[in-house]
Amino acid sequence: MSKILIVEDEEAIAELEKDYLELSGFEVDVENSGRVGLDRALGEEFDLIILDLMLPEVDGFEICKTVREKKDIPILLVSAKKDDIDKIRGLGLGADDYITKPFSPSELVARVKANLTRYQRLTSSEKSKNDIIEIRGIKIDKTARRVYVDGEERAFTTKEFDLLTFLAEHPNHVFKKEELFRQIWDMDALGDIATVTVHIKKIREKIEVNTSQPQHIETIWGVGYRFKV
Numbered sequence: 001m002s003k004i005l006i007v008e009d010e011e012a013i014a015e016l017e018k019d020y021l022e023l024s025g026f027e028v029d030v031e032n033s034g035r036v037g038l039d040r041a042l043g044e045e046f047d048l049i050i051l052d053l054m055l056p057e058v059d060g061f062e063i064c065k066t067v068r069e070k071k072d073i074p075i076l077l078v079s080a081k082k083d084d085i086d087k088i089r090g091l092g093l094g095a096d097d098y099i100t101k102p103f104s105p106s107e108l109v110a111r112v113k114a115n116l117t118r119y120q121r122l123t124s125s126e127k128s129k130n131d132i133i134e135i136r137g138i139k140i141d142k143t144a145r146r147v148y149v150d151g152e153e154r155a156f157t158t159k160e161f162d163l164l165t166f167l168a169e170h171p172n173h174v175f176k177k178e179e180l181f182r183q184i185w186d187m188d189a190l191g192d193i194a195t196v197t198v199h200i201k202k203i204r205e206k207i208e209v210n211t212s213q214p215q216h217i218e219t220i221w222g223v224g225y226r227f228k229v
Contacts, residue, residue, distance in 0.1 A: 002047040003045065004048050008031075038063045047119075048112060136216070140165055156203075163184050167217060
């Protein structure tokens with residue numbers, strides 16, 4: 001259930017908005033003070049904020065600006081002013097939508113649903129962008145080309161990253177050194193398989209607790225290496 005914060009000093013309007021939103025399945029909190037509304041917007045988790053512009057203590061423009069600096073949730077501005085300059089200013093401060101009083105409650109609900117749907121689609125897309133591999137405390141972000149071991153980032157060279165990623169993408173598969181050289185360096189070994197050994201050693205120094213007893217990249221004597229899961 002999406003949680004919405006209404007910051008509106010006209011209690012009758014706030015309660016009407018709250019009633020219609022709750023009937024539509026939303027959880028709604030109301031604050032009549034700009035100062036308290038700002039504190040709650042920053043200190044609590046809400047999925048969307050409905051924000052009146054003309055508020056006591058702290059106006060809606062300031063609240064919008066401050067919240068947007070900290071959070072990216074949808075902000076819907078509400079105002080009795082019909083001037084475009086207020087709309088332009090509000091949107092310029094990071095608001096996602098603007099609705100002018102008087103408005104029908106059904107229009108408000110429709111705007112809220114549209115903004116939440118757009119935001120959820122965007123955040124879902126953002127989350128799916130990065131291709132991540134996670135195995136026993138090792139997180140490989142293929143998109144950003146970053147590696148984390150127990151939450152701590154470790155620096156990898158290009159070939160170290162490529163070799164680790166290739167092994168992690170094929171867990172429990174034993175690869176000969178010649179195969180790894182061909183895959184990562186895109187050429188036949190030609191006597192250079194020691195390059196693979198050196199890179200495996202460097203990778204182990206970055207991901208293993210004890211390099212003499214590796215728990216992730218295993219040596220299969222006489223054959224090659226495998227990433228153990």
